[in-house]
Amino acid sequence: MIRLQGVHKAFGANRVLRGVDLEIPEGETLTIIGGSGTGKSVTLKLMVGLLRPDHGRIWVDDTETTFLNEDKLFEEQKKFGFLFQGAALFDSLTVAENILFGVRNLRPELLANARGVVEQKLGFVGLKPEVALLKPAELSGGMKKRVGLARAIAHEPKYILYDEPTTGLDPIMSDVINELILSLQERLKVTSIVVTHDMKSTYKVSNRIAMLHEGRIVAEGTPREIQSSENPLVKQFITGSSQGPIQMAVRHA
Template identity: 50%
Template sequence: MIELKDVYKTLDGRKILQGLNLHIREGETYVIIGRSGTGKSVTLKNIIGLMKPDSGEVNIMGQCINNMGKEESYALRQKMGVLFQSGALINWLNVEENVALPLVEHQRHLSKSEVQSIVQHKLELVELEHAGKRMPSELSGGMKKRAGLARAIVGNPKIILYDEPTSGLDPVMSNQINDLIISMQEKLGVTSICVTHDMSSAYRIANRIGMIYEGQIIEEGTADQIKNSQNPIVKQFISGSTVGPLTQ
């Protein structure tokens, strides 16, 4: 479903991705972990086409996006949904209007009643069916994330990208978001890529986990395989220890 081959990316003279290879299967949830500044978000931006690699290939659903034109990139991007770290709701639109925005902007053939029906269904999936008229300022952090997720899935994407979905949430709300991510995979059959520092979330939602270090995936595997890794870099990161190669 998603394949990055020997991808390099330098930003402001700093080498971010250094030969990164990544293979994500259709229908799985793949979680990317790693320290801040190691290239997790840059990887997501390369997948969605907001950045192009300096070298290497990015293949999405069998299409190489490196040299795609504007219209091709636009069409492919419509098959992806993104849940941003903050939810990224527009403050002057209510929840329903925020969720409807991708349909209003990109699927203008839909009638108003069709848009309302789709939006209501997506709000039900994220358990916000009674909050459609609320403004973002009236929502808790977890509700903003759920509204952002409803907007991400409103166009029935094949791929969902999650950027720190549990950031800033308490443990109970974090688990609710984790359950929703699992639910999206089960009910919609989507392929999901999640960037997170939250190891409890990673272990709960992932089919596979990959750790980025110095611009490469240095280890990947199931939750149990990562928990039992003998790589000292991985062991220090997942334990949060202050002693080890990451702090030398």
């Protein structure tokens, strides 16, 4: 379980999060939707402890991570796999080295069978073992995402955080990634938090959806509940309309 309670985060005068409450139970896939710059990536970074909140509290399982020292926080961070926005592979390393990058730090004992780890994880994301020797420059956008995902799961995390997993991909490759998210969910029994503004992907992969707007979660529910929501913010966002309260908020900002 991951829990955020009254979380605030500002960067100078930019008050990004202003009291975020969220709870993600074991085994669930929660998707956080919201416009660009609303603080979705910041929320993921707070969950994993890459950023610290200004106020509020954060728990990972039974441990409150809000004020943990670096060593103890590191123990909690091992539980997370993070698919960064844009995959963020190391260009000078091979696919295999990229996949093993986190394992070296987080689960060195798995390196006894490094080759097995690489092949198994490539298999999970639907790539052949031969891909291990390639460099990122030799991969298509979709393959890079898959390798990023193989790297995120290499140390066998309990939680997977996906930051815009389908952004920049064509519709078919997006659906391949959605299918992968679902299959990892099923096979690895992980708990996932997905950040996206792709509604098709959201409906497909989520058990629950939360919408972030002006620093708070303004709506939360099952895909069905969100689809039939009467909340004007939600209605505007999911239909992708330029007309409505979200645009107004931007104009008056």
